[in-house]
Each structure stands twice: as structure tokens, then as C-alpha cells.
Amino acid sequence: MLLSFSLENWMSFKNEVSFSMIASRERQHRERVPKLTKYRNKVLPVSVLYGGNASGKSNFFNALSFARDLVVEGTNPDGLIPVNPFLLRDNSEELPTKFSFLILAEETIYEFSFEMNKEAIIMEKLVELTKTSGKLLYHRKGSKIKLNNSFQKKQFLNFVAEGTRANQLFLTNSISQSVEHFRPIYDWFKYGLVLISPNAHYYRVEDFFSEGKLLDSANEVLPHIDIGISRLGGEDIPFTSLPFPDEVRKNIGDQVLKSKSPLRINMQDDRIFVSHKNGELISKRLVTYHTKEDGAEEKFELHQESDGTKRIIDLIPAFFDILHPNSRHVVVIDEIDRSLHTLLVRYLLENYLNRSTQESRSQLLMTTHDVQIMDQNIFRRDEMWLAEKDFSGISSLFSLNDFEGVRSDKDIQKSYLQGRFGGVPKVLMEGV
Numbered sequence: 001m002l003l004s005f006s007l008e009n010w011m012s013f014k015n016e017v018s019f020s021m022i023a024s025r026e027r028q029h030r031e032r033v034p035k036l037t038k039y040r041n042k043v044l045p046v047s048v049l050y051g052g053n054a055s056g057k058s059n060f061f062n063a064l065s066f067a068r069d070l071v072v073e074g075t076n077p078d079g080l081i082p083v084n085p086f087l088l089r090d091n092s093e094e095l096p097t098k099f100s101f102l103i104l105a106e107e108t109i110y111e112f113s114f115e116m117n118k119e120a121i122i123m124e125k126l127v128e129l130t131k132t133s134g135k136l137l138y139h140r141k142g143s144k145i146k147l148n149n150s151f152q153k154k155q156f157l158n159f160v161a162e163g164t165r166a167n168q169l170f171l172t173n174s175i176s177q178s179v180e181h182f183r184p185i186y187d188w189f190k191y192g193l194v195l196i197s198p199n200a201h202y203y204r205v206e207d208f209f210s211e212g213k214l215l216d217s218a219n220e221v222l223p224h225i226d227i228g229i230s231r232l233g234g235e236d237i238p239f240t241s242l243p244f245p246d247e248v249r250k251n252i253g254d255q256v257l258k259s260k261s262p263l264r265i266n267m268q269d270d271r272i273f274v275s276h277k278n279g280e281l282i283s284k285r286l287v288t289y290h291t292k293e294d295g296a297e298e299k300f301e302l303h304q305e306s307d308g309t310k311r312i313i314d315l316i317p318a319f320f321d322i323l324h325p326n327s328r329h330v331v332v333i334d335e336i337d338r339s340l341h342t343l344l345v346r347y348l349l350e351n352y353l354n355r356s357t358q359e360s361r362s363q364l365l366m367t368t369h370d371v372q373i374m375d376q377n378i379f380r381r382d383e384m385w386l387a388e389k390d391f392s393g394i395s396s397l398f399s400l401n402d403f404e405g406v407r408s409d410k411d412i413q414k415s416y417l418q419g420r421f422g423g424v425p426k427v428l429m430e431g432v
Contacts, residue, residue, distance in 0.1 A: 001034070001043050001104040001363055002193075002330045008098040010066075011059035012395040014086040016098070019060070021047055021363065024382040024401050032356040033380075039109060039131060044383050045356040046349070049367045049397075050374065050416070051387030056395030057367040060387065061334040064195060067099050071189040074172045080118045081167050088393045096122050104361070105184035105192070112171070112185055120166040126182065137182070140170055151181060192328055196318060198335040218316050225344060227309050230291045234284040235299070239274065242283060243267075253281050269303035269310065286313070308339040315340075319348055322362035323355055330363045337370040346373055353378070374413045381406055386421055 001021070008016040023033050023042035033042045051057045066082070075081055085092045100113035109129040115122045124140035138161075139146045145161035147154060157179060164173040175186045219231040242249060242265070252274055256263045262275040271286040288305060289297045302310060318331045337345055345368075352364060367387075374384065382401035389395045400406060403421060415421060 003102040006100040014394045017397045028380045034360045035358040049385045055387040105188040194331045196333045239281040239283045311339045327362035332365040336366040337368045342372040
């Protein structure tokens with residue numbers, strides 16, 4: 001779970017801003033707020049970030065994406081770190097970009113923070129939190145990395161630390177060297193943090209074809225959300241017919257056989273998946289079925305569907321993922337309302353929140369322009385955030401919970417559009 005995230009000197013965020021999913025004393029919807037008994041804290045299952053165009057919502061999403069890639073993918077030995085500092089000041093590239101995460105991994109809270117410029121990691125720190133204090137696991141300043149004395153095989157860890165490149169996180173290098181001490185944090189970024197941009201396909205769409213469970217569940221929901229699709233299906237296509245040069249097809253086949261997991265290939269509007277069975281490569285294409293006037297089915301290819309239909313097909317796996325009782329995923333969706341009707345977004349949200357309990361460990365974060373879902377019947381005040389950019393081009397974040405006098409029965413949508421909370425385009429302010 002994500003408890004908090006702070007950033008500084010990143011894109012439009014010049015100054016330090018902090019985003020928190022630790023629940024306040026707000027009493028609304030408390031029955032669905034997960035509880036961390038060990039720490040006596042409650043963590044929000046959902047958060048929504050509103051704001052005008054270019055207010056910083058996507059920059060916030062991009063910060064999470066950058067951090068995930070830096071941890072999981074790392075950097076090239078001689079490459080620069082692709083930071084995006086705040087550019088509207090003369091010395092922006094000389095100042096470090098700073099990130100700090102507070103995460104729950106395997107029921108333990110960790111604070112992971114790092115600072116960097118384009119050339120090097122300047123500071124990196126990992127702290128394991130207990131009920132009353134914190135245990136510093138390591139602290140890096142420049143090329144010096146100080147390790148906790150409690151580690152077994154500390155001599156090998158010192159060797160790994162000394163071999164960590166200037167432009168590389170020690171966390172990333174330690175995992176590449178088979179050091180398991182910090183595995184929960186690395187796995188949280190690699191497997192737990194799921195980022196879905198407006199034009200991205202959800203990473204588990206291929207699970208539509210694995211064991212049939214996701215496909216069956218999706219087909220139970222689709223007839224009820226009025227997008228015209230009766231069901232989804234998979235169409236077999238010969239692997240040798242994929243429109244790639246022989247060398248590319250060979251590389252695809254080798255990768256599938258080596259990884260032993262399906263490989264998704266995005267070809268324009270197609271969702272094609274290559275897997276293997278008994279050493280034989282199998283390729284399928286995701287197709288939709290519609291009911292004709294006589295009750296028979298008609299097959300459609302995805303390029304024949306609307307943008308909204310393709311968007312909902314890509315999002316369905318994400319929602320089924322976080323609905324699973326054992327899910328530990330933090331799903332972050334940028335512009336959840338893109339090509340989707342308000343009532344459909346509301347249905348997906350309410351379906352997720354109605355199943356959230358104090359034992360849940362999944363979370364949903366999203367950015368949106370859709371003020372129709374700015375509703376206290378759906379969200380708590382501490383679950384609604386606003387992004388705003390001032391006339392100097394500096395973005396800030398704040399929660400509706402920061403405002404006094406916002407009663408639980410207040411029409412916050414109207415107040416928001418009137419500019420009483422901020423976070424709206426200035427053109428709307430002039431017309432109020």
C-alpha cells in the first residue's frame with residue numbers, strides 16, 4: 001500500500017509537496033477503510049486528484065512512473081538519469097530532485113527516499129518503521145553507503161555498495177546482485193505499483209486468456225454496463241502469420257519460451273498475445289462479440305470498437321485485480337474519465353469501494369476532470385485532492401480535508417466549480 005509520497009523539483013512541482021493516503025479522523029465511510037493493526041493506522045483505499053488542464057495531475061503521475069522505472073529498470077552504465085526538474089528558474093538543473101515514499105510491504109512500513117540530478121544519486125535512504133521508532137537499514141550520501149550493523153554477510157553487502165554506480169540506486173543494484181534484504185521494497189515497485197496512462201494498455205490484459213477466470217468474470221459484467229458487447233473472446237491466429245520479419249518472430253518466440261509467460265504485442269488497435277504449450281507457440285487475438293437482431297452473435301475486431309469500449313476493456317483487468325481479496329496492488333490511473341461516461345466511472349468506483357474492508361490491502365488512485373464524481377456519497381473528504389498551478393507555473397497539492405467547515409452534506413461539486421477550493425482553470429474563475 002502507498003501511505004504517502006513527497007516530491008520536490010520535479011516538472012511543475014518546484015517546492016516540496018506531500019500526498020498522503022493515511023486516513024484522517026474523518027468518520028464518513030469508515031467501514032471500508034483498511035486498518036493496519038500493527039501500527040494502529042488506517043489507510044485509504046482510494047484517492048482522486050482533480051485539477052484544471054496543466055495543473056500538475058499528469059506530472060504527479062509521471063513522477064510515480066519515473067520512480068518505478070528508476071527502481072525496477074535502473075539506468076545504463078554511462079547514461080544520464082532522466083530527471084525532469086522544474087525549469088522556470090535559472091539554476092533548476094543544479095538543484096536535486098527529491099522523492100520520498102512511505103509504503104506498506106508485507107505488513108511492514110518502510111520509508112524510502114532518494115535525491116538525484118542527471119549525473120548521480122546524491123542521497124538514498126531506507127528505513128524500516130516499527131510501532132514507536134525506525135530502524136535505518138542503509139543511508140547513502142554520494143558514493144558512501146552506511147549499512148545497518150545487524151545485517152548478516154555485511155561484508156558482501158559492503159562489496160555491493162562499493163560497486164554501485166553513481167547513477168544507480170543501491171536498492172536496484174542490491175537486487176541485481178541477489179541481495180534479498182530489500183526485496184519487499186523492490187517488489188512493491190515492480191509488482192505492486194501499477195501505472196495506467198491515458199493511452200496505455202493494462203499490463204494484465206493477457207490474463208484474459210490464462211485459465212479463463214478473468215475472461216469469465218469480465219463476461220459476467222459486460223452485458224450490464226451498456227457498451228453493446230455481449231462477451232469477449234480469443235481468436236486463434238497462426239504465429240507464422242504475424243506481420244513481422246522472420247528475425248523478429250524468432251526473437252518473440254525465444255522470449256516467450258524463455259520467460260514461460262504470455263507476451264503481449266500491440267499492433268495498432270489489436271491486442272495479440274503469444275504463449276506456448278508443449279513447446280509450440282500459440283497466438284491469440286482479443287475479439288468482441290455483439291448480439292444481432294436474431295439473437296445470434298457477430299464477431300468484431302477491436303479496431304471496430306469505439307475508443308470508450310477499448311478503454312473499458314483495458315481497465316476491466318485492473319478493477320478485477322484490486323477487487324481480489326488477496327490483492328496487494330496499488331493501481332494508479334491517469335485520466336480515468338478518458339472516453340468513459342460519468343455513470344460508468346461511478347459504477348466501477350462504487351463496485352470497488354463496496355467490497356473494500358478493513359482487511360483490504362489494494363488501493364486505487366486516479367486523476368480526473370470529471371466533477372460529476374466529486375461526491376461525498378462516493379468519497380471521503382480526505383480521499384479528494386486538488387492540483388493547482390499558480391501564475392509562476394508552480395504546482396501544489398492539497399486535500400479537501402484541509403478546508404474547514406466542509407460538512408458531510410455539503411454540495412462540494414458546486415463549491416469547487418465556483419472556485420472556493422481552487423484547482424479549477426482560471427478561465428472558469430473569470431466567469432463565476
